[in-house]
Every structure is written in structure tokens, then in C-alpha cells.
Amino acid sequence: MRLKPVSVVSFLVLLLFHFFAGGDGHFIYNGFAGARLDLDGMTVVEPDGKLALTNITSQLKGSAFHPTPLRFHETNGTVARSFSTTFVFAIVTDLVTVGGNGLAFFVAPTKNLSMASPSQFLGLFNPQNNGNASNHVFAVELDTILNPEFRDISSNHVGVDVNGLASVVAEPAGYYDDDTGDFKNLTLIAGDAMQVWVDYDGRSTVLNVTLAPVEAPRPIKPLISVTVDLSPVLNGTAYVGLSSSTGPFRTRHYVLGWSFALDGAAPPLGYSNLPKPPRIGDSKRRFKARDVILPVATPILALAVVAGVSLVVWRQLRYAELREEWEVEFGPHRLAYKDLYRATGGFDGKHLLGVGGFGRVYKGVLPASKKEVAVKVVVSHDDAKLG
Known part of the structure; x- marks a missing residue:
């Protein structure tokens, strides 16, 4: 035209x-x-x-x-x-x-x-x-x-x-x-x-x-x-x-x-x-923000996990029970405190067999083996004097 x-x-x-x-x-x-x-x-x-x-x-x-x-x-x-x-x-x-x-x-x-x-x-x-x-x-x-x-x-x-x-x-x-x-x-x-x-x-x-x-x-x-x-x-x-x-x-x-x-x-x-x-939509802008945040947050999270695991291992090692040489030679004879507690009904007086110079002796039944045991609770000299 x-x-x-x-x-x-x-x-x-x-x-x-x-x-x-x-x-x-x-x-x-x-x-x-x-x-x-x-x-x-x-x-x-x-x-x-x-x-x-x-x-x-x-x-x-x-x-x-x-x-x-x-x-x-x-x-x-x-x-x-x-x-x-x-x-x-x-x-x-x-x-x-x-x-x-x-x-x-x-x-x-x-x-x-x-x-x-x-x-x-x-x-x-x-x-x-x-x-x-x-x-x-x-x-x-x-x-x-x-x-x-x-x-x-x-x-x-x-x-x-x-x-x-x-x-x-x-x-x-x-x-x-x-x-x-x-x-x-x-x-x-x-x-x-x-x-x-x-x-x-x-x-x-x-x-x-x-x-x-x-x-x-x-x-x-x-x-x-x-x-x-x-x-x-x-x-x-x-x-x-x-x-x-x-x-x-x-x-x-x-x-x-x-x-x-x-x-x-x-x-x-x-x-x-x-x-x-x-114009860039808000959703895309938020996605891009995550692209920046995630690479920074990931190594920080990994460090936090490593630190947490290290703390747990450290606590276990610190509070682990120590076995003396005679225990290693003759086999495990040590029982957990919670098992003894349950066996004696929480060191209930009804299970008390007697009182000696260094503590009390309780009758108990181990929960796992059902064997009867006598459990002596030893106190220090200072505790005995206070008692």
C-alpha cells in the first residue's frame, strides 16, 4: 500500500x-x-x-x-x-x-x-x-x-x-x-x-x-x-x-x-x-533466593551434624564404665545400676537382708535371668558418720 x-x-x-x-x-x-x-x-x-x-x-x-x-x-x-x-x-x-x-x-x-x-x-x-x-x-x-x-x-x-x-x-x-x-x-x-x-x-x-x-x-x-x-x-x-x-x-x-x-x-x-x-515473578525470585541460601546452609548443617555426633561419642567415652584387669580376665561380672535397682524393687526396705559397717544388703531377683542375688550398697565413712 x-x-x-x-x-x-x-x-x-x-x-x-x-x-x-x-x-x-x-x-x-x-x-x-x-x-x-x-x-x-x-x-x-x-x-x-x-x-x-x-x-x-x-x-x-x-x-x-x-x-x-x-x-x-x-x-x-x-x-x-x-x-x-x-x-x-x-x-x-x-x-x-x-x-x-x-x-x-x-x-x-x-x-x-x-x-x-x-x-x-x-x-x-x-x-x-x-x-x-x-x-x-x-x-x-x-x-x-x-x-x-x-x-x-x-x-x-x-x-x-x-x-x-x-x-x-x-x-x-x-x-x-x-x-x-x-x-x-x-x-x-x-x-x-x-x-x-x-x-x-x-x-x-x-x-x-x-x-x-x-x-x-x-x-x-x-x-x-x-x-x-x-x-x-x-x-x-x-x-x-x-x-x-x-x-x-x-x-x-x-x-x-x-x-x-x-x-x-x-x-x-x-x-x-x-x-x-x-518483570520476574515473586515465585521465581524466591526460588532464586533459595539457590543462594541452600549452598550456604548445607555446609553449615553438615558441620552441625558432625559436631552433634562428636559430642555423643565424647559423652559415651567419658561416662563409659571402666573394667579392671581382673574383670577382663575372669569375665564380665558387673551389672548395670538400673538392673540392680529393678531387682531390689528400688532398694525397698522389704528386700533388706541386713545392715553392716559399710552399708546395707538387699535381696533381689535379676529381671533377665531370674537369678536371686544379694546386693550390698556401700557407703563412705563420711556418709556412715552422718548416718
Whole structure:
């Protein structure tokens, strides 16, 4: 079927709006199917348009760059330009309470992050260069693992990073309700789509970071508002990107839409056009939790069984009756106390035959052999004196 001219124009306008990436520093991606991004590491664009920064593979990293370098300094070269970005993300983990390691929006002078480490370094830094001023990297992290070496405040926070992962400022993930002003917590690894806004004013050097559930109105009060001069950090031309990494836990980090602008507000995303994040059912999440718990609990249970058996054997050896040499030579003559107790009716006075200097003698009948015996109960000298 042939399209009408108006339909062709509308399609071209929509296509340009979907993937616009001009040299003036504005772009928008409502989904990433066919997007011309530079991908690195494990990052792929899935058929439905989701940008999957990571998959469930452990200890790997992934990143996506807008391919065109942007000039972040004004003409005089001393003041960083204002910029704004927004993106929708979802972090999906197979477990209920733990995931790793988070994702970040960043600005860097190069697209070569081959020396960066995965896990807690988010594919941006490594143990040697983390914190070095020569990095010239600015980032906003959505961190889902508490790393004491970076002085993290929790395993569910948003942080502003300059040249390293010890955040300049960090806050628990959430947003402020416009009506009540109350803080509403958001769990980053819940698998829900959420939106982040990052706005930097080059003149006032104020950086605002805002977080909210997807399609919710942008909160008036930002989650983070901090004064930070990015002029010495964003040194001339730089690239903007998104990065993530995995640790030991099975986690997927998705970006569903992304826009950016220099010297203005980032274009709003079209929520209805964004791909949907995958969801993992509660039963499957609980099953995965058992997969983690059982390998840990099994050796502990085995150690407990070994300890219990050892205790029983030790008690038996400790309280076992000792046979003297003459008993071994002439055969077993010792009877269990309980058998003697039963034979004498519990040393009942009715069975008493007589009393000597060292105790009493009772008549009894052994329960097994039915033989009559005389049983002498010996007392110590001290007991005899007390008696």
C-alpha cells in the first residue's frame, strides 16, 4: 500500500524526533531500536528497543555513548556550559533484597573505558585511578551495593561523583511529595521503571538531581541540590554516556529512554513510546533466593551434624564404665545400676537382708535371668558418720 505524502512527512518527523542527535548538543531516544549509539562491553540493544547495559553475567561491565563529542566549555574556555539530561531506567534482579551494582550517567573525555573495572567501579574507574583529578569524569550514580571503601551511605542511594566513586554528596533513593513535602522511598532494584533528571547551571554551579517513578510528575524539590564547579572537570570536549557493571548477583540494568541538551532543558520523553521493563515473578525470585541460601546452609548443617555426633561419642567415652584387669580376665561380672535397682524393687526396705559397717544388703531377683542375688550398697565413712 502506498503512503500518502502527509503520512510520509509525519513518519520522517517522528523518526527525526526519535533519534535526533544534532551538533548543537541536543538528542532524544524514545527507545533505542536502530539508535546510533556506541556500545561497549556487554551492552546490547534488545529487539523491543530496551538498552540492556548488563545481563546476568557476573563481574562484567557495559556502557553506551552518544557518538558525537560535545563541547562543555563556553567560548572563553573557563566556564562549564549548562546542561540537562533525563533518562528512564529499570534494574531487575533475580533476588528479592540484593542486586548489583547499579548504573550511572556520566561525562568523560574519551569513549575508551577499557581499563575500567566492573563490580563496585561501575565500569568507570579502577582501583588505581579512582579519585584522580586527571580522570575529568563527572557522574551521577544509582548505587545498589554498599561499598565502605567509597564511604557509601547505603545500598540504595543516589550520588554525585567527581573523578571517583567517593560521592561529593549522596542521598537515599526517593523523592519528595509535592503536596505534603514528605520523603517517599524508592527501591532501585525493585524492577520498576523510574526517571532521573540531572540539571547543571554553569553560571551558579548548582547541580540538581531528581528521581521519581516513571510517568509521575517531576517533583518540585530535587533529591540532591549541591554547588559543584564542573569547569575544571569537564575539560573542553567530552562524551556523555550510561554505564553499569555486575558483581556476584544476577542483575540486569536497562535504560528505556534518554534525552540530553546543552544550554537548555532536556527534551521530554514520550512515555507511551518507551519499551517496557521485564518483570520476574515473586515465585521465581524466591526460588532464586533459595539457590543462594541452600549452598550456604548445607555446609553449615553438615558441620552441625558432625559436631552433634562428636559430642555423643565424647559423652559415651567419658561416662563409659571402666573394667579392671581382673574383670577382663575372669569375665564380665558387673551389672548395670538400673538392673540392680529393678531387682531390689528400688532398694525397698522389704528386700533388706541386713545392715553392716559399710552399708546395707538387699535381696533381689535379676529381671533377665531370674537369678536371686544379694546386693550390698556401700557407703563412705563420711556418709556412715552422718548416718
